[in-house]
Amino acid sequence: MISIIITTFKEPQTLPSAIRRILKQKNIEPYELLIVGPDQKTKKIVQEFSQKNSQVKYLRDRGEGKPAALNLALKKAQGEIIVSTDGYVLVGTDAINNLISFFKNPKVGAVSGQPISTNLRQNIWGYWSHFLTNAADQIRRKKEIWPCSGYLYAFRRIKQKIPVDTFSEDAFITALIRQKGYLIKYAPKARVYVKYPYNLRDWLRQKIRSTGGYLQKIPSLNNKVSTIKLKIKKMRNLSQEISDGIKLFFSYPQNFREYLWTILLYLTRIYLWFSIFWKIVIRRSKFNLIWKRVESTK
Numbered sequence: 535m536i537s538i539i540i541t542t543f544k545e546p547q548t549l550p551s552a553i554r555r556i557l558k559q560k561n562i563e564p565y566e567l568l569i570v571g572p573d574q575k576t577k578k579i580v581q582e583f584s585q586k587n588s589q590v591k592y593l594r595d596r597g598e599g600k601p602a603a604l605n606l607a608l609k610k611a612q613g614e615i616i617v618s619t620d621g622y623v624l625v626g627t628d629a630i631n632n633l634i635s636f637f638k639n640p641k642v643g644a645v646s647g648q649p650i651s652t653n654l655r656q657n658i659w660g661y662w663s664h665f666l667t668n669a670a671d672q673i674r675r676k677k678e679i680w681p682c683s684g685y686l687y688a689f690r691r692i693k694q695k696i697p698v699d700t701f702s703e704d705a706f707i708t709a710l711i712r713q714k715g716y717l718i719k720y721a722p723k724a725r726v727y728v729k730y731p732y733n734l735r736d737w738l739r740q741k742i743r744s745t746g747g748y749l750q751k752i753p754s755l756n757n758k759v760s761t762i763k764l765k766i767k768k769m770r771n772l773s774q775e776i777s778d779g780i781k782l783f784f785s786y787p788q789n790f791r792e793y794l795w796t797i798l799l800y801l802t803r804i805y806l807w808f809s810i811f812w813k814i815v816i817r818r819s820k821f822n823l824i825w826k827r828v829e830s831t832k
Contacts, residue, residue: 535564536634536688537613541603542571542621545832549579549621556619557587559630565589570607571621572597599825600684601696601703608692617688618704619726622832625686626650626725633688633724643716644708646674647686647724653732661795662737663730669782674720681705682718684744686726690716699821701743701814729831734802736830741806742813743824 538556542549549569556567569580570593580592593610595603608616615637619625629647636645651667653660674680682689684704689711700706708718731737783800787793813819 535566535613536562536615536617536630537607537611538565538567538617538619538630539604539607539611540567540569540619540621541600541607542569542576543597543827544571544573544575545621546575546579548623548832549576550583551624552619552621553579553583553590555625556630557583557590559625559628562630563634565630566591566612568593568607568611569621570595570603576621598698599821601700601706602698604703605695605698611691614691615688616691617686618684619686620684622729623649623685624652624727626727629686629724629726630688632721633686636719636721637688637690639717641717642719643711643714644682644687644689645719645721645724646680646682646708647726648674648720648722649683649685649728650725652727652729657732658795658798659730659732659737661792662799663728665782665786665796665799667728668786671722672782675722680718680720681708683726685728686724701821701824702745731828731830733830736828737802738806738809739826740828740831742810743826745806745810 540549540552540556542552545552549571553567553569567587567590569576569590571577571580572595577592577594580590584590584592593606595606604618615634617630617633625647633645633647636642648671649667651660651663653663655661655664670683681702682704684702687704687707689707692707692710694710696703696706712718731740783793783796787796813824
């Protein structure tokens, strides 16, 4: 059996479609679909699906963030292979099977899907989303060390709890799987369709949280956690982004406007890294101050 987990919070507009996309997946081995959310609207939506689909189950968490929600789901999950996704994204056709097929190799510990932007490329926010998803795709195809995408990935069941105040739980789980000696694979055919932010405030909120996790220090008495965090830092940093970005600057933009948007993206990413350094490394801002809801992605 496999356990598919959807973490969600007040996403009644997108959650039903997210659930339907998974239920429409064909030829999946026996599975359970666990939807984790703290709000009543989520509970009501899941109950409507569970009346017709016995494998759909609702888990109520305390609304303390995605890491805590995943810990709850992992505790309840019955499967040895876990598939994780979100309530505001749409899993592509046959995406689950594309992920699961890699686990026929016992050396594989985690597999990442490929995020696809649903935003229009014709405006700056849409272009940035397409540029960055394209960059992530190329990195995952070529490099040995990279994190799985939290929008859609699968991994072998883990016993260790995810620190509830980590900002990048997908990177943490990837590093944990690598530490156990497993291979990390990329399944570009396992597509997941994502709506990205379309204003600067939401863009910064999302990126400070997701990118900031690579510099975050999580207090722990467990030396293994410290080791994992060090490995996460190697996955992503400013100098790495600059070197990777230079290559894309000359190959991805298609016209003068897109070259201008690319320059603005690079400048904003530099500002982002300085913001991350200030808020997360220097001030060590708490989880609830960094983990802000990104409305424009819903």
